Amino acid sequence: MYRGGPGQWAWLLHRWSGVAVLLFLLIHILDTGLVLFGPQVYDKVVGLYTHPVFRVGEVGLVAAVLYHALNGIRITLIDFYPELTERQRPLFYAVVSVFVLLFLPTAYLMLETLLW
Amino acid sequence: MAELTAAGGRTRPAGKLELYAWLFMRVSGVVLLFLALGHLAIMHLLEGVDKINFAFVAGRWSNPLWRFYDWFLLALALVHGFNGVRVMVDDYVRRPGLRVFSLVMLWVLTLVFLVAGTLVIVLFQVPVGG
Numbered sequence: 001m002y003r004g005g006p007g008q009w010a011w012l013l014h015r016w017s018g019v020a021v022l023l024f025l026l027i028h029i030l031d032t033g034l035v036l037f038g039p040q041v042y043d044k045v046v047g048l049y050t051h052p053v054f055r056v057g058e059v060g061l062v063a064a065v066l067y068h069a070l071n072g073i074r075i076t077l078i079d080f081y082p083e084l085t086e087r088q089r090p091l092f093y094a095v096v097s098v099f100v101l102l103f104l105p106t107a108y109l110m111l112e113t114l115l116w
Numbered sequence: 117m118a119e120l121t122a123a124g125g126r127t128r129p130a131g132k133l134e135l136y137a138w139l140f141m142r143v144s145g146v147v148l149l150f151l152a153l154g155h156l157a158i159m160h161l162l163e164g165v166d167k168i169n170f171a172f173v174a175g176r177w178s179n180p181l182w183r184f185y186d187w188f189l190l191a192l193a194l195v196h197g198f199n200g201v202r203v204m205v206d207d208y209v210r211r212p213g214l215r216v217f218s219l220v221m222l223w224v225l226t227l228v229f230l231v232a233g234t235l236v237i238v239l240f241q242v243p244v245g246g
Binding site: 018019030033036038043046050055058062066069082106 | 126138152164169171174190201204233239
């Protein structure tokens with residue numbers, strides 16, 4: 001184990017962001033399945049996603065996918081280039097930096113219509 | 117938890133199945149990087165949830181390439197997520213009976229959702245006249 005520190009946070013966040021995305025995927029398969037029941041049913045249910053609570057949840061989903069993707073690159077790099085193991089810490093800080101750089105403008109653009 | 121080398125790196129997984137599972141997670145992960153982030157960028161950033169309705173789906177799925185994109189994303193993400201949870205069951209569920217039960221449930225759930233999702237994408241018919 002990592003005995004605490006950034007590596008353990010990277011791992012914990014990776015695990016639970018993955019679970020969150022998977023849970024949403026299952027819901028998303030069900031809601032998309034409603035297209036088979038015609039426009040009335042589908043539009044009514046999917047219309048719920050425009051509610052502000054879901055808009056914020058949507059931004060959370062994007063955050064989970066983005067972190068999982070970026071840290072997944074870190075894990076894959078370390079696995080294929082074992083000498084990078086000693087640099088897992090700076091690589092985690094790189095993941096966090098790129099995450100912040102991409103997430104903040106994305107979150108702003110997604111919530112813009114909600115703000116004014 | 118995987119065993120670690122002296123330098124802290126991961127050891128080669130024991131057994132063919134675990135090796136393939138490990139490789140699948142890396143390969144599908146890289147593909148999903150493009151498919152999933154692409155999907156989010158298109159549906160949540162360029163389009164936005166308020167534009168997504170039955171007519172939008174019908175327009176999109178009138179092109180078989182989008183159906184294939186969506187199906188490929190669905191299948192890869194589902195199996196990638198399934199294997200992630202399988203590793204978590206390995207880590208956390210210790211009682212033998214509960215362990216077998218969890219793994220069986222996981223298999224069943226994954227298959228049901230994979231079949232259901234595939235059927236939706238295949239069976240959906242674009243209404244005549246768009």
